[in-house]
Amino acid sequence: MAATEFAESGLQSDALVGGVTRKRSRPRRWAFVGMLPFAAYISIFLLIPTGELIVGAFRTASGAFTVSNISDIFQAPYPAAFEFSLELSAVSALMGGIFGFLVANSILHHGMPRWIRSWYISFSGMAANFAGVPLAFAYGATLGSLGVVTILLKHLGLNIYPSFSLQGLFGAALVYTYFQFPLMILLMVPVIEGLRMEWREAASNLGASSYQFWRHVGLPVITPSLLGLMVLLFGNAFSAYATAYSLGISNLVTIDIAQLVDGNMTLNPQDAYALACGMIVIIVVTITIYSLLQRRTSRWLR
Amino acid sequence: MATIELRRLRRTFGSVVALDNLDLEVHSGEFVSLLGPSGCGKTTALRIVAGFEWPDSGEVLVEGQNVLDKPANKRNMGMVFQAYSLFPNMTAQQNVEFGLRVRRESRTARANRARELLELVGLGTAMSRYPRQLSGGQQQRVALARSLAIQPSVLLLDEPLSALDAKVRVQLRAEVRRVQLELGITTLYVTHDQEEALSISDRVAVMSQGRIEQLGTPAQIYSGPRTAFVANFVGTMNKLAGTVVSFEDRVVRCGPMLLSVPDPTFNHPVGQTVELFVRPEDISLELLSNGDEPPSGTFEGRVTSLTFLGPVTRVGLATDLGPLLADVSSAIALNLSADTVVAVKLDSSSLRTISG
């Protein structure tokens, strides 16, 4: 009795059943039953809503098929919102990416004391999670019109207002960088540490300077990863809502969507669906590019 | 070709002494191995020569010139690492060319030299392959070619074969020696594998705890170990305890046997307890019929274990002189089994005492 149950349990092992050894390599069908709760949950809270909005993007209010929603998003004010969203995402990804790489490289340098690395990793974890309402207010306290740094600069004779604004491209990107840059550090550390010490030593032994090592070996090896992570940062910024909203930015795709959903669903939900669809498309593209670049890196850093 | 001189090298890591006033001279064109267990300082010494570590005190001279004030990338030494040192984003050819590229050689000169060296190590057909497409042994060949491309003054190898399969190791070590002889390059080789060191070196420096225990040719190290450490580390050694009976004739009594020790450095006074060393292959066995006395010059032993090693079998013996290990040809060993009584004969010309 027990032996049969053991054999039927679907474990990948030899099982003695009636004196005959039988290898079970494929799970019994009922094992999939165990996935039901998870499948149900994912369907209700993720898959169906997503499907809803994808379908809804192609439906009029009365349910007929249409592409007018999609064409709507190419009309004002949405293209401007898309443009700004993409710009903001790109700039913050670049800023956070490059800054993150330079800092990660510096703290991992073999001459640096170990505690700097530890401090950075724990602080980066915190900073990457700090995004949203508190981050916007923090920057308000820093570089807002009455911010601590703003006033300090004024004392030094530098008046950054009114040309600077936390809602402008550079200002908002700076705020975004606060969570992009630590994310880059956290993701970059394993990549840089994956650069084997042997390569650096071999290069040095063969006469290369530090610059030559990076130029011929270091950067070529990590560039796919670098680019891939920056693409990830791009997607990260593109999805952001709370930070932008708290900063008071108004022409952003996510904020436009929120306005269409906020209590006033009568105000053309179809556009919300279309915009959301557009967002999904853009994010899927970024994730695809990211995973392609990641695969390239893992080949070398195995 | 260059000579290497290590003078009173000292290096500590906290309270651990990695190198304890190490002195070593490698002659031009010579192949010297640093042999020892992990932690003996051999890799530290090599890395100091290469420039990846610095000593607390001491000097390193190559061709009479001090190299310690030069950074690693200005020392013009070839180095082969244990593993993973090939640049993954470059083909074998590009890897080999790298040092020449740094030295701004022309493209044709680089390509020619790369081909020359890859053919020297037997990989002429693999020039455009990436490291991940090469086996471990092939990768190390490329690493060797790469280190030689820059025509270094000396060649340094840090356990280059440790990460490879046993059979590949045996093949490759002969290759390394062949290349070294062909180019006549002064070489310093680090390994923990004594068979490796003995088979390819001109001289071997056996190291322990930051010091060189003994420096000599492989034959000298093997048959004439000067310290107990060397005796035990290199090959297997039997130890016999005995008392000196005669100083002039160098006779020692071990159990029922009187053994004559041919060691000219023997200087122990009568009555002193000494240790005699003899290798398993210098012990021979003869079957003893039940009840017979062992013939003169031999003593009785009982087989306690048999370990088949291929061409020889290692026989564990219990004797009046203590436990012994004897290597006999496996064909003869077929006649032995546990508790067989044998007559044991020691080749007296191989008996040694060790002062260290």
Next chain:
Amino acid sequence: MAQVTVPVARPRSHRSRRARRHVSIWHLWWAFTGVLFFLLPVYSVVQFSLQGVAHGQNPFHWYLTVFDDPNFRSAFWLSVQISLETVAASLVLMVPTVFWVHLRLPGLRSVMDLVSVLPFVVPPIVLIVGLAPFLKVFSSWLFVRPEVLSLIYVVFALPFMYRALDAGLRAIDLRTLTEAAESLGSSLPRTLVQVILPNLRAAIIGGSLLTVAIAMGEYTVASLMGFNTFSVYTYDVGTSTAYEGVALTFISLLLVWGAMLGLYLLGRGGSTAAGVAITDKNSL
């Protein structure tokens, strides 16, 4: 006999040691800049939250105002409640599921990896668009209980909880432990609870800490659904009274810091699960 004095070689160590560590200005500069970038806003928050206080008053005036506000307490408590419910729901859903996949359906691992990345493809703002019609079955948002919010948050926490549990299970030899338990007569549920779970403690705690950080900081869905969570409260207060808003910001900072510190300490204990790259994109 002539005495030959051998000149002692001048020790080279001092000069060599200077060349040894090449920590250049370049590295120091970037390390320093990073620290500055991180700490400047923190400093500004602290500084700002202590400003605007009338003479003679307690410098922590704004903090006291905040703590006195009953709305603060109810918002904070609501967020804590929701966070704990999210953690509970997440664990109840994910632990058996990931266990099951590792044990019986290893072929589904790649599917699970994909599914765990989906929440990044469907950010909160997009998800709420899809959920809106369902939740709007009731004529207004008010009929939705906070528990629904928790269930939604489970989606946002999914990638992190999954990664933590997945790493934790990979670190133990699940198959061997389970087979050993079964050979000793244990049923599968019992094995899960008494054998596997204790070995997953670090992974579970790690995943839970991340979940709490996400739930406490989430703004998008909470605000659009009309819940007065800590984040929503912070926004409302902050846009009307800057000083109190900044004080609340500092409190948020301490909360996130606490959670991350907990994670980091866990990670140093050697658990691979807690070494997950930590980020929350859901309060963005």
